[in-house]
Amino acid sequence: MTQRIAIVGIGVAGSVVAAHLARRHDCEVTLIERVTATSQADSGTGLNIGPNGLAALESLDPALAAQVRAISLPWCEWGIGLADGTKLAHFDLMAMAGCAGVRVRWAELYGLLRGLAGGHVRFGAEVIDARRGDDGRIALDVEVGGQRQWTDPFDLVIAGDGRYSILRQKLVGPAPVEHMGVALARLLWPDDSNGVIDDYVQWYCGHHRLFGYRVPGNALYLTASFPFEPGSPVPEAYKQPEVFRKVITPAGPIAPGAAYLIDRLSANVADLHWARNQQAPIAYRDEGGRLLILGDGAHPMVPTLGQGATQALEDGVAAAAAVTALLDRGSSDFPALTAAIDQGRRERVKFVMDLSWRASEPMLLGAEPVSAHRFLQSDEFRSGLMDVFNGHVRASAFRALA
Numbered sequence: 001m002t003q004r005i006a007i008v009g010i011g012v013a014g015s016v017v018a019a020h021l022a023r024r025h026d027c028e029v030t031l032i033e034r035v036t037a038t039s040q041a042d043s044g045t046g047l048n049i050g051p052n053g054l055a056a057l058e059s060l061d062p063a064l065a066a067q068v069r070a071i072s073l074p075w076c077e078w079g080i081g082l083a084d085g086t087k088l089a090h091f092d093l094m095a096m097a098g099c100a101g102v103r104v105r106w107a108e109l110y111g112l113l114r115g116l117a118g119g120h121v122r123f124g125a126e127v128i129d130a131r132r133g134d135d136g137r138i139a140l141d142v143e144v145g146g147q148r149q150w151t152d153p154f155d156l157v158i159a160g161d162g163r164y165s166i167l168r169q170k171l172v173g174p175a176p177v178e179h180m181g182v183a184l185a186r187l188l189w190p191d192d193s194n195g196v197i198d199d200y201v202q203w204y205c206g207h208h209r210l211f212g213y214r215v216p217g218n219a220l221y222l223t224a225s226f227p228f229e230p231g232s233p234v235p236e237a238y239k240q241p242e243v244f245r246k247v248i249t250p251a252g253p254i255a256p257g258a259a260y261l262i263d264r265l266s267a268n269v270a271d272l273h274w275a276r277n278q279q280a281p282i283a284y285r286d287e288g289g290r291l292l293i294l295g296d297g298a299h300p301m302v303p304t305l306g307q308g309a310t311q312a313l314e315d316g317v318a319a320a321a322a323v324t325a326l327l328d329r330g331s332s333d334f335p336a337l338t339a340a341i342d343q344g345r346r347e348r349v350k351f352v353m354d355l356s357w358r359a360s361e362p363m364l365l366g367a368e369p370v371s372a373h374r375f376l377q378s379d380e381f382r383s384g385l386m387d388v389f390n391g392h393v394r395a396s397a398f399r400a401l402a
């Protein structure tokens, strides 16, 4: 019998799996994506992907990894210091991981990834509800152009629907969110920095983390962090240009990179993208085992180590390898497969989430930057970062699980 598989959310994780399932003839694959094919609304800034995301992708699909590198700049180093130029820590990614990560624009990354299964994706289709039958199979309520319709049940539903996953909510339950009390303001800006911003460097001004890096297309990705009461909305005062500038400008000398960031962000407050740092417990599957959740839906995490999309890539690689291997051997034991993926991924993702949260301490309300950085200067943190960069998913290990 032909297996029916749905992938909901063609973002980072969903795209990688979709690319490997869409053209198979031994199963019927439905790809559902809320945005339209040309929408850029959710992709206005940049991101850095850790070397581990690229290494994982290389183990599954070297050509795709090369394409990602081709639309990116290499992320080779991570420098941390104070706004006055005092250096606190430095990490050489090539030495630590043996390969670079990447710096890329969201619009280009989504463009490349969504194009992989492009012709097969139902763009502009949104999953509104889901229900599990007695046999564990899952039907979806999909809205297209204002019309809602329930699908026939699927043997496997892969949820790549991101941070506020409707599938997790409906089939596993609401995820209890832990707010950090830190918001990030982000801007993509034409590079007029005369070289003071290039690879990934961050400057601390009190508890505000300023950072920037160059991305392709002669642009810079610039951000500043703002602490506030956990769980409350981002204070409106921060969105006033004069307050914004005053709050992040330190007294005393300012390094050129930090001065540039303060100026460009403060002058463009109306165009900033705001996001709050938050995380929720890990959930890879529903109790019937026919829902496989990937990426932010499975493990919303704080973006301090650049591991959100990176771990979504690792998930995508794990799922693509395991599901294709299962289908190759003619099996349809999806509940066993999702249990194996959960088991194979949980410990690593928990480690990455915990390290990302701990590395955010200098951004917390009232943090004193020098003492708050002791952990980031420690051997324990450097060794944790080595584990993050080198302990990535290998496609062969997940093929063997099927």
Ligand SMILES: Cc1cc2nc3c(=O)[nH]c(=O)nc-3n(C[C@H](O)[C@H](O)[C@H](O)COP(=O)(O)OP(=O)(O)OC[C@H]3O[C@@H](n4cnc5c(N)ncnc54)[C@H](O)[C@@H]3O)c2cc1C
Binding pocket: 008, 009, 010, 011, 012, 013, 014, 032, 033, 034, 035, 046, 047, 048, 049, 050, 125, 126, 127, 128, 160, 161, 162, 163, 165, 166, 184, 186, 275, 276, 294, 295, 296, 297, 303, 305, 306, 307, 308, 309, 310, 311, 312
């Ligand atoms: C401020 C900030 C900065 C970040 N910086 C970085 C960084 O530098 N590096 C990094 O690795 N990560 C970063 N991240 C994290 C990164 O954005 C996410 O971890 C990553 O995008 C998750 O990938 P995903 O595949 O799970 O979901 P997404 O890439 O978010 O994709 C989800 C997809 O599902 C679709 N969708 C959602 N709901 C539905 C529905 N009901 N029906 C149909 N389709 C639906 C969406 O349209 C979208 O295409 C950052 C996050 C934030 C908030």
